[in-house]
Amino acid sequence: MAKLYFRYGTMNSGKSIEVLRVAHNYEEQGKKALLLTSVVDDRFGVGKVVSRIGMQKNALVVDDKLDMVELAKTEQPNCILVDEAQFLSKEQVAQLIVIVDDLNIPVIAYGLRADFMGQLFEGSNALIAAADTIEEIKTVCWYCDKKAIMNMRCKDGEPIFHGEQIQIGGNESYVPVCRKCYASKRKSSLNA
Template sequence: MAKLYFRYGAMNSGKSTMLLQAAYNYRERGQMPLIVKPGVDTKAGTSVSSRIGLEKPVDVLLAAGQSLSAAIEKVTPLDQVDAIFIDEAQFLEPAQVDEAFTLAVTTRIPVLAYGLRSDFRSRAFPGSARLMELAHSIEELKTICRCGSKALLNARKVDGEFVAHGAQVAIDGQHAEYESLCGRCYLEKVGPIRYDA
């Protein structure tokens, strides 16, 4: 039986780089990996792009409400796919995560999802929460804070100032930038963590 994997980390933990490397390894061995990303992620257009300069066009741009298997079948028959890689998996809808789990279990195609666990307010993205509930394997990818400690949280800056309020999704280019911080630096820069805020 294949598995659903969730590899998560704060910003700048190398998620997209690792995805591109793993997909390359499949191709190098003559296998057929498929790269998917949710369409809401407009960063890098229709490509997966890592901060170290690696970039590859996606095979499937998954729209809101779209079936994962139906989107894949528009590109290639499922029985020709050896692995499914999903970038920015936090933007998946819970139903799409359910389908990714079902695909892994019933088709024997491993599904490897890479994404953030939580947003700039320290709240789980719906897709990430569902991945935490269903994934057979969960792995944290680590990065460091500006102080050198392990980064745990993602902070949003608007006009150079850290903010604690706003819409959950604001993709690069929408007047927001992000920084990964440890818990102490997050509290100092952003302020107290409050779930009801």
């Protein structure tokens, strides 16, 4: 029986390298892994899954027009891997559920749990509610040795705590932090 997996982590926790690793493992065994990524993340070009360590692979783009259920029926993959799953809509997560439950194809979705203000993304919220298995991909805080659970947005190296929910960026814009360091930096910015 197929399952829907949601594997989440902060920025810089290795989610994309994990997607690429799992895709490689399927392909090395002669199996078909369908790799999908959000149209929203265009840091390295639309339709690319890119790890910070330099590995990359082309992927199909998930946008409002893509019918993932029909795609799965046509392609008949052994597995579907989704990078940047936080950007999915509730309706797109519902399509993934149909793929798992009706087509018996496992889906592994990777993404951020929450934004830089600690608010769940729509896709993450829907995946947390519906996934058979939820797994954390861990990394360490930028400022101390605790586990990072928050994404802190920075501008010119300084933490910021306001703005639009979605701002595409990498290490120049976000650092993974623990809750204590996040709270400390937030308090400092309010007192400045």
